Structures are given as structure tokens and as C-alpha cells.
Amino acid sequence: MRRWINGVLLAALAAILLQGAMKFLQGPKFEVGQRWTLEVDARYEDVSGLIVKIDPDPDFGQVIFIDIEGLRDIEGRPSSLMFVPVSRRALRRSIVRFVEKTEEEPFYIESFYDNWRVRRMTGDQAVWTRPVREELLATWP
16 A cells, blocks of 8 residues: 555656746746846847737747847947837846736837738748857947
């Protein structure tokens, strides 16, 4: 009887550990309104991404649209990027820490989203698949 109880306890512990490992591997649950700090080039401090829309996508699973704030242009002036489509995997590899959750919805979402959908339907990949840091180094001054 004691072996049976030990076996049941061991199986329960293994199930709990497996469930925790699966949650860890899946990463955080992204939601609209969350702001995360992003790992980017050392010349930028306090760069963050605000999730403004999440869209299911047959090629990427989820496309997460973020506003990236805290950047600087080539002359050092504050700048930002709006409505950047990023794959879930790329965003998971880019976040540093959760900052806040806001209920504000940017006014431009639907028009930007409509333009993005047209580009996707015409064959444009139009999604960042590398971590934000790598995409910025390839495209940003």
C-alpha cells in the first residue's frame, strides 16, 4: 500500500513539474495593452513595446502588433515606431520584463491593420521574425 501511495505522489509531482515546464516553454501570455521593455542595442535605454493588436495568422501562429517607444533617430531626437508586426516567437525572444497593462486603445489601429492585411494578402511577409534587436539593427539608423 505504501508503494502505491508513493507511486501516486511521484506521478502527481511529475505532472505538476511537466505542467510548469510547458508553461515556461510557451512563454508569457501576451495581451493587448501590455507594455514590455525590449532588449535592443546598447545605445538605447528604456525601449518598450506596447501591444496594440494580436492577430491569428496561418504562417506565424500569432502576429503581435507593437508600438516601439524610446528609440532615437540619426540625430539623437526621440522617435518611435508604430504598429510593428512581430511574430510571437520573435517577441518572446525580445522582451526583458513586464512594465504595465493599460486600457488605452490607439486611434489608428483599424487603418494600419487594413493596410497590413492588404500587404499580407498580396504576398508580402510583412512580419518581423527575428528578435526586435536584430530587426532594428538591420533597418534603424
